[in-house]
Amino acid sequence: MDAPFLLFAPHGRDAEVIRLVLDEVGLITETCADLPALCDGLTKDITALILSEGALLRSGMEPLVACLDAQPPWSDLPVLVITARGNRSASKARWAQLLRLGNVTLLDPPLHAEALQSAAQSALRARLRQYRTRALLADIEQANDELEGRVAERTRSLQTEMRERRKAEEALQQAQKMEAVGQLTGGIAHDFNNLLQVMLGNLHLxxxxxxADEPLLRHVAMAITAGDRAAALTRHLLAFARRQPLAPRSLDLNALATAMIGLIQQSVGESIRVETVLADGLWRTWADANQVESALLNLAINARDAMPDGGRLRVETSNTVLDETVSDAQGDILPGRYVLLRITDSGSGMPPDVLERAFEPFFTTKPIGQGTGLGLSQLYGFARQSGGHAAIRSQxxxxxxxxxxxxxxxGVEGADTPSDAAEAEPQDPSRNDETILVVEDEALVLMLWVEALExxxxxxxxxxEPEAAVAILKSDAAIDLLVTDVGLPGMTGRDLAALARGLRPGLRVLFVTGYAHYAALEPDSLGxxxxxxxxPVGVDTLQITVRGLLDGDSA
Incomplete structure (x- = not known):
């Protein structure tokens, strides 16, 4: 070990003798000229102190005692004190003062070389044990620091994981809630549509x-107008429930947004600056153009209401790829490639409690009479029904x-899906001599359709019911057209149509339903x-569509 012994003894022969004696056994010494030098030496790695009692008492012990008291916990520096001549028991107070130096060994004169060397080597061994303890403590401290670092890192990782899990659970709960509300809403809208079908159909008849001069005609017209408004409400509900009939085709959202900008600017007013950021090389998407336009316009109007003093409205498009991480966080959206249409306003924003309920049907912060609360819910339902997703970010x-x-x-751009109502007027009833099979489980709706067609x-x-329809289909009766509801008990209208065409190849089919999601994404799926x-279907629309199918028109 290269750490020296610090020697503090009177100058002259005594110090030199001590140095030479220790040098004989390979121990290194450094002589300190005064007490401050000795205290300064304690800040370095040393083996032990060798002190002359006379030199120590002349210089004063307090500074040295203070330095030794400040040693780190692992250190108990050996101190060899060469006492003055005389009986040690002559002054107990004197020896008590020397023992304040801590790990003290008193060497009484006359001091032989062997005794000094033995005491020094004993101090060296003790000091080596202390240095080993220091190294061990350093290793333990380093290991502890590394362990605490790993624990801290793992804790942060767990906190991040827990936050992500909470977000995923909240997203799942929100998706489940929206799904439950959607099922309830869709069921109510479907039943309400059957009632509207009967009311509006009979009003049309x-x-x-x-x-034309009948006074009651005005009241009938008013009732039809109210019924049409109720029908529009159910369409909004079905949109949220993802059960609205769609007419999708291949769309270029850049072209659609560009064509809409003029109308949007007129709708929001001059105090709001409308900006567009349209991506180059934008992918095409498969969606109902009318629904996208309606969504874009509704969002612009919402933004206008959030900026009564004017502001900025930005319409953006881009290509984006959603991975499994985003899919897990957003619920049941599938990973894949999506076309993004984003609308951003500089308005007042939403607090968290409003943002959480923004997609719920009938939820609105507008005054009574200024909003139905169905705009965003319709957007949400349309997005999910189209195989996509809708999200809101606001503060x-x-x-x-x-x-x-x-x-x-x-795919390539497809042709527009024909509208439900043709432009032509119904044909003269005198030439309508075909036979039509009507299948509907709601008695009042069935009566209406039969009367309208007859x-x-x-x-x-x-x-x-489907069983009765199958029996008629298997009979010898001539049938030119099958008109059926989709949601029949025991057998869907689509299954019934497939069976009918197996019995009567080429039979034309008209589906009338509140659950038109069979054709929501792929119009070719109808065949x-x-x-x-x-x-609800207007009587005129039913009659025109039936005539068109019988004349050879099809989807």
Whole structure:
């Protein structure tokens, strides 16, 4: 060990003798000229102190005692004190003072070389044990620091994981809540549509039976207008429930947004600057153009209401890829490639409690009479029904961003899906001599359709359940067209149509339903010779569509 012994003894022969004696056994010494030098030496690695009692008493012990008291816990520096000549027991107070130096060994004169060397080597061994303890403590401290670092890192990782898990659980709970509300809403809307079908259908028949100068005609028109508004409400509900009939086709959102900018600017007013950031090379998407336009316009109007003093509205498009991480955080959205339509305003923003409920149907912060609370819920339902996703990001005072994700479509631009109502007027009933099989489990709706079609001259066969319809289909009766509800008990209308075409190849089919999601994404899925109408269906629309199918028109 290279750490020296610090020697503090009177100058002259005594110090030199001590140095030479220790040098004989390979021990290194350094002589300190005074007490401050000795205290300064304690800040370095040393083996022990060798002190002369006379030199120590002349210089004063207090500074040295203070330095030794400040040693680190692992250190107990050996101190060899060469006492003055005399009887040690002569002054107990004197020896008590020397023992204040701590790990003290008193060497009485006459001091032989062997005794000094033995005491020094004993001090060296003790000091080596202390240095080993220091090294061990350093290793333990380093290991402890590394362990604490790993614990801290793992704790941060667990906290991050727990936050992500909470977000995923909250997203799942929100998705489940929205799904439950959607199922309830869709069921109510479907049942309400059947009631509206009967009311509006009979009102249309009544209007057709009244003369143009009939005073009651005004009241019938008012009732039809109210019924149409109720039908529009159910369409919004079905949109949220992802059960609205869609007419999707391949879309270029850049072209659609560009065409809409003028209308958006007119809708929001001159105090709001409308900006567009349209991505180059934007992928095409497969969606209902009318629904996208309606969503874009509704979002612009919402943004206008959030910026009564003016502001900025930005419409953006981009290509984006959602991975499993985003999919898990957002619920049941599938990973993949999406076209993003994003609308950002600089308005007042939403507090967290409002943001959490923004997609719920009938939830609105607007005054009574100024909003139904169905705009965002309809957007949400449309996005999910189209295989995409909708998200809102907002903070009070920092504006709102609504993002609509629609799946990428690799196909070419498709033709527009024909509208439910044709432009032509119904044909003369005298030429309507075909036979139509009508299948509907709601008795009042069945009666309405039968009366509406018989009023046009058709021969109508009716069935209130699929079993009765199958029996008619297996009979020898001539049937030119099958009109059926989709949601039949025991067998879907689509299954019934497939069975009917197995018995009667080429039979034309008209689906009339409140659950038109069978054709929501792929119009070709209906097949040729097939049309679909969504309840409530106007009597004129039913008659025109039936005539068109019988004349060879199809989806």
């Amino acid at each position: 009544l209007r057709g039976a009244l003369s 009070p005072g920092q504006g709102t961003t609504v993002s609509l994700y629609l799946p990428q479509h690799d 009023g046009q001259g058709y021969h109508v066969l009716q069935a209130a 040729t010779g097939t049309r679909m109408l969504s309840k």
